[in-house]
Amino acid sequence: MDRAHSSGESLLFLTDAQLRRAIEAMFFAYRGFTADPDRILARYGYGRAHHRAVHFINRAPGRTVTSLLAILGVTKQSLNRVLRTLVEDGLVEARVGVRDKRERHLYLTEKGAALEAELSEAQRVRMRAAFRDAGPQAVAGFRAVLEAMMDPEQRSQFDAVREVVE
Amino acid sequence: MDRAHSSGESLLFLTDAQLRRAIEAMFFAYRGFTADPDRILARYGYGRAHHRAVHFINRAPGRTVTSLLAILGVTKQSLNRVLRTLVEDGLVEARVGVRDKRERHLYLTEKGAALEAELSEAQRVRMRAAFRDAGPQAVAGFRAVLEAMMDPEQRSQFDAVREVVE
DNA sequence: ATATTAAGTCAGCCTTGTTGACATTCCAAG
DNA sequence: CTTGGAATGTCAACAAGGCTGACTTAATAT
Numbered sequence: 001m002d003r004a005h006s007s008g009e010s011l012l013f014l015t016d017a018q019l020r021r022a023i024e025a026m027f028f029a030y031r032g033f034t035a036d037p038d039r040i041l042a043r044y045g046y047g048r049a050h051h052r053a054v055h056f057i058n059r060a061p062g063r064t065v066t067s068l069l070a071i072l073g074v075t076k077q078s079l080n081r082v083l084r085t086l087v088e089d090g091l092v093e094a095r096v097g098v099r100d101k102r103e104r105h106l107y108l109t110e111k112g113a114a115l116e117a118e119l120s121e122a123q124r125v126r127m128r129a130a131f132r133d134a135g136p137q138a139v140a141g142f143r144a145v146l147e148a149m150m151d152p153e154q155r156s157q158f159d160a161v162r163e164v165v166e
Numbered sequence: 167m168d169r170a171h172s173s174g175e176s177l178l179f180l181t182d183a184q185l186r187r188a189i190e191a192m193f194f195a196y197r198g199f200t201a202d203p204d205r206i207l208a209r210y211g212y213g214r215a216h217h218r219a220v221h222f223i224n225r226a227p228g229r230t231v232t233s234l235l236a237i238l239g240v241t242k243q244s245l246n247r248v249l250r251t252l253v254e255d256g257l258v259e260a261r262v263g264v265r266d267k268r269e270r271h272l273y274l275t276e277k278g279a280a281l282e283a284e285l286s287e288a289q290r291v292r293m294r295a296a297f298r299d300a301g302p303q304a305v306a307g308f309r310a311v312l313e314a315m316m317d318p319e320q321r322s323q324f325d326a327v328r329e330v331v332e
Numbered sequence: 333a334t335a336t337t338a339a340g341t342c343a344g345c346c347t348t349g350t351t352g353a354c355a356t357t358c359c360a361a362g
Numbered sequence: 363c364t365t366g367g368a369a370t371g372t373c374a375a376c377a378a379g380g381c382t383g384a385c386t387t388a389a390t391a392t
Contacts, residue, residue, distance in 0.1 A: 014297060014305070019290045022309060024327060028320040029312035030196050031239070047378055065339065073197070078380055080340065102338040102389050124185045126315060131180060134310035139180070141307025143188060144300035146195035149292060154194040161190060213347055232369065244349055246371065268358050268369045
């Protein structure tokens with residue numbers, strides 16, 4: 001069997017150099033990915049941790065702290081520090097649960113939603129431009145590789161995030 | 167002109183939901199991307215910053231500090247802290263320049279090369295698996311989108327990194 | 333009743349980034 | 363041959379955002 005013409009799906013003869021290139025692309029691209037939000041966040045005195053919280057609260061309003069913890073994969077203490085400033089600054093509201101009063105359900109305020117919109121718009125603009133440059137065929141491949149790169153736990157969080165709404 | 171059948175290249179009608187999905191994929195995938203190296207680094211008492219330094223020194227042995235600074239995009243002080251521990255621990259050697267004695271040319275020692283190999287092998291294994299799962303067509307698309315996502319400066323660093331060797 | 337869960341808090345630590353100031357060494361240009 | 367600027371390194375101080383461990387409070391579940 002000829003390696004170069006092996007049966008499509010099964011075997012990919014990626015050289016170490018090709019893989020290394022992909023690894024470095026991932027490194028540099030992630031910097032691009034975070035660059036715009038970082039600039040915006042800096043203006044408000046926030047960091048990436050705030051962005052992540054705001055993003056996933058917006059994604060499923062009413063989400064509990066525990067649920068957010070699972071998605072972000074950080075400690076309670078770490079998240080709490082971020083959440084506290086967001087609540088203090090009036091970007092996030094934490095409502096006591098109706099059914100279960102131990103729970104705090106998180107919501108963005110108008111102010112919080114405005115920041116989220118600004119951040120995600122910036123990120124979408126870059127993403128849209130990248131997809132446009134790369135061409136239509138690239139979109140599916142990009143997503144397929146990224147999703148295959150996740151750990152199982154991350155993957156299930158990724159899936160869970162869109163189960164509710166979409 | 168029909169939007170759905172617009173001339174291939176030009177217009178992509180990606181919904182905000184699709185873009186958001188890509189953004190979240192990027193977030194979760196990056197965690198997968200760094201998970202294996204992080205575990206290895208922790209065993210040696212190092213962090214991601216050490217990984218990055220070791221990676222790019224290995225990439226072009228003899229690289230100067232300034233060149234490494236440009237690639238990593240951090241401050242001299244920040245890099246120096248990392249570099250110092252690597253030199254102290256005998257993973258990196260800093261040789262004074264022959265032509266220009268102000269410069270320090272960085273090289274991995276055998277020990278440093280061993281760590282680099284362990285880290286990059288782990289990362290390649292995951293990358294290779296992701297490409298295998300995603301299929302051959304996905305590889306080109308993945309890279310195209312990532313490269314389009316970089317800032318111009320990052321992009322030129324990305325290109326410069328492989329100019330020498332490949 | 334008691335155990336467990338959800339949330340929050342205090343204290344302390346680490347890594348990795350930042351600024352600012354400054355010293356040294358050396359190349360290059362006037 | 364002096365002087366300006368580049369490359370490097372270092373000290374100090376600070377901040378964000380991770381972490382562990384210990385502990386409290388309130389409320390649900392068994």
